[in-house]
Amino acid sequence: MAYDDSSIKILEGLEAVRKRPGMYIGSTDKRGLHHLVWEIVDNAVDEAINGFGKVIRLTITNSGSIRVEDEGRGIPCGKHASGKSTPEVIYTVLHAGGKFEEGGYKVSGGLHGVGASVVNALSKKMVVTVNKDGKVYQISFKDGGKVDSPLKEIGTTRKTGTTVEFWPDETIFETTKFSFSTIEERMRESAFLINDLTIEITDEREDKSVSFHYDNGLVSFIEYINAEKTPLHKVIDMTGKKDGIEVHVAMCYTDSYNENIISFVNNVKTIDGGSHEVGFKTAITKVFNEYVKNNNLLKSKTPLEGSDTREGLTAVVSVYVPENLLQFEGQTKGKLGTPQARSVVESIVYEKLSYYFAENKAVADNIMEKALKSKVAREAARKAREEVRNGKQKSGKDKILNGKLTKAAGKDPKKNELFLVEGDSAGGSAKTGRNRETQAILPLRGKVLNCEKASTNDINGNEELNLIIQTIGAGIGSDCTPEDSNYGKIIIMTDADDDGAHIQILLITFFYRFMKPLIEAGYIYVANPPLYSIEYNKTKEYIQTDEELALKRSALKGTYKINRFKGLGEMDAEELFETTMDPKNRSLIKVTIEDAMLAEKRISVLMGDKVEPRKEWINENVDFTLEDDFRR
Numbered sequence: 001m002a003y004d005d006s007s008i009k010i011l012e013g014l015e016a017v018r019k020r021p022g023m024y025i026g027s028t029d030k031r032g033l034h035h036l037v038w039e040i041v042d043n044a045v046d047e048a049i050n051g052f053g054k055v056i057r058l059t060i061t062n063s064g065s066i067r068v069e070d071e072g073r074g075i076p077c078g079k080h081a082s083g084k085s086t087p088e089v090i091y092t093v094l095h096a097g098g099k100f101e102e103g104g105y106k107v108s109g110g111l112h113g114v115g116a117s118v119v120n121a122l123s124k125k126m127v128v129t130v131n132k133d134g135k136v137y138q139i140s141f142k143d144g145g146k147v148d149s150p151l152k153e154i155g156t157t158r159k160t161g162t163t164v165e166f167w168p169d170e171t172i173f174e175t176t177k178f179s180f181s182t183i184e185e186r187m188r189e190s191a192f193l194i195n196d197l198t199i200e201i202t203d204e205r206e207d208k209s210v211s212f213h214y215d216n217g218l219v220s221f222i223e224y225i226n227a228e229k230t231p232l233h234k235v236i237d238m239t240g241k242k243d244g245i246e247v248h249v250a251m252c253y254t255d256s257y258n259e260n261i262i263s264f265v266n267n268v269k270t271i272d273g274g275s276h277e278v279g280f281k282t283a284i285t286k287v288f289n290e291y292v293k294n295n296n297l298l299k300s301k302t303p304l305e306g307s308d309t310r311e312g313l314t315a316v317v318s319v320y321v322p323e324n325l326l327q328f329e330g331q332t333k334g335k336l337g338t339p340q341a342r343s344v345v346e347s348i349v350y351e352k353l354s355y356y357f358a359e360n361k362a363v364a365d366n367i368m369e370k371a372l373k374s375k376v377a378r379e380a381a382r383k384a385r386e387e388v389r390n391g392k393q394k395s396g397k398d399k400i401l402n403g404k405l406t407k408a409a410g411k412d413p414k415k416n417e418l419f420l421v422e423g424d425s426a427g428g429s430a431k432t433g434r435n436r437e438t439q440a441i442l443p444l445r446g447k448v449l450n451c452e453k454a455s456t457n458d459i460n461g462n463e464e465l466n467l468i469i470q471t472i473g474a475g476i477g478s479d480c481t482p483e484d485s486n487y488g489k490i491i492i493m494t495d496a497d498d499d500g501a502h503i504q505i506l507l508i509t510f511f512y513r514f515m516k517p518l519i520e521a522g523y524i525y526v527a528n529p530p531l532y533s534i535e536y537n538k539t540k541e542y543i544q545t546d547e548e549l550a551l552k553r554s555a556l557k558g559t560y561k562i563n564r565f566k567g568l569g570e571m572d573a574e575e576l577f578e579t580t581m582d583p584k585n586r587s588l589i590k591v592t593i594e595d596a597m598l599a600e601k602r603i604s605v606l607m608g609d610k611v612e613p614r615k616e617w618i619n620e621n622v623d624f625t626l627e628d629d630f631r632r
């Protein structure tokens with residue numbers, strides 16, 4: 001095929017994407033790989049939101065590709081002004097898709113939408129099939145967006161719709177293995193948000209499939225999140241529209257103590273919240289304070305604080321903002337800036353929730369009682385902290401601390417690291433082997449308290465957790481301030497077995513519930529001790545996983561000796577430092593909260609009262625290797 005000037009420009013554009021994929025899709029790891037899928041699916045979702053097509057199908061194939069099909073109008077297949085077919089332009093020109101769109105709500109607009117051509121640029125092969133006007137059209141690409149076969153008619157049909165299948169380029173991605181559960185979670189969410197849309201996912205690799213369809217999506221969404229909790233009432237469902245902004249909110253209080261608010265703008269999750277969430281929270285605080293005042297429930301002069309009114313609250317806030325008002329902030333563009341969204345959400349939620357409480361007094365009284373209890377506990381905790389700070393209370397905690405904690409000699413909190421170590425024997429090795437200047441050791445005895453339903457009072461009464469809180473020194477709950485932490489890294493170090501994994505999850509649950517800002521600011525890590533050592537030719541090497549061991553074994557000729565570490569305690573001090581603690585060699589896994597709902601859901605399932613869902617979930621999802629999401 002002959003290249004003219006414009007083709008060369010296009011190839012240069014796609015080449016730029018291949019050179020710096022991170023700039024377009026954030027990263028080339030698992031997350032970046034799935035970004036490609038969202039990019040294509042979002043276009044199908046846009047078409048459904050605009051009223052065309054009620055079913056979207058995703059198929060993870062056996063040949064390394066993923067196929068996305070919609071039943072919309074089909075991408076226009078005429079010639080574009082450049083002489084090329086419209087599909088060719090859409091899939092080869094950077095940011096081409098947007099130019100065709102006008103008005104309405106666009107899913108991908110402003111958030112992560114980089115365009116379908118970016119997906120093509122990062123794929124070794126892509127095939128686009130369009131059913132439209134009685135005909136089947138097809139175009140294919142190879143090697144990062146080069147036209148392999150231009151658009152042509154390949155048949156006739158009565159159906160309409162678009163199918164995009166692509167094979168991600170393994171020279172670009174660290175992994176090209178699609179994750180069924182990642183795709184499933186995200187698609188379930190889309191189905192919750194768009195009433196009447198059916199999403200089917202099939203995994204040919206494992207011969208399994210799921211289908212999502214909800215008639216009253218947001219209510220189902222809340223019920224799904226709260227599945228393992230005890231709700232205090234039926235889900236409250238509110239909708240409204242003002243100044244062109246559409247608001248859908250569903251909320252429900254449970255008997256737990258944590259808040260979980262998930263927000264969306266034009267169906268895309270806003271991880272960092274923004275003006276719509278602020279409007280929602282402001283409205284709730286206002287409604288609660290008016291209610292307790294009008295019903296003489298408030299015994300003190302100070303009003304309820306926002307955090308009191310959100311204890312045990314699960315809520316989904318979904319807004320639709322027209323493209324011309326869309327404004328995003330923050331590095332990841334995950335925060336809505338649009339100021340009008342705040343006032344619109346605030347006024348709609350204020351009006352509807354006030355009305356609901358007036359109509360449902362018993363429910364309202366029950367929720368108010370919870371908020372008032374939270375206020376009392378919060379004030380008591382604050383008073384106790386202040387007394388300790390002012391030296392009024394002779395703190396016995398220092399004594400406990402001195403007995404258990406092996407401090408670092410250095411005084412720079414940013415450089416210092418705290419190791420939370422499973423068991424006294426490993427604690428001993430860690431203490432001997434550590435870098436004394438920067439590494440502190442806190443051995444933990446046995447299992448940590450399960451914090452799924454613990455209140456601040458329970459935590460304060462638990463010696464082990466108290467010790468951790470005191471040692472870190474950053475405060476808990478709404479007082480938790482990462483800048484006050486005595487350590488720049490807090491590293492959970494447990495055995496690489498089931499018990500160790502359980503302790504990790506208990507600790508992560510604790511941090512998630514009570515010191516969430518520390519996770520968000522990237523302070524919490526999990527150490528990654530080796531599973532084996534292998535000795536050959538008088539050298540010794542450490543091996544992290546079973547896969548690595550298998551590779552090594554097949555590569556080694558002659559004799560070698562393998563040692564499997566059953567626990568940290570089996571390593572001597574030097575070995576433990578060298579493999580797991582030394583910043584030069586170790587591989588730490590940062591604990592992130594990328595997805596509050598998933599973390600919340602997992603922790604509820606894993607930690608809640610019900611045994612069956614826990615077993616089921618563990619069997620299906622937990623693989624305590626590096627792949628597990630808790631240990632990213």
Ligand code: 0R9
Pocket residue numbers: 040041043044047068069070072073074075076086090096097100101162163164
């Ligand atoms: C499987 C993934 N689906 C898609 O990528 C997809 C894009 C798309 C689409 C239209 C319809 N369905 C689609 N599916 C469309 C059609 C028409 C007008 N606008 C959109 C029409 O028939 O008039 N398009 C998205 C962008 C464009 N089409 C284009 F117009 F820019 F080409």
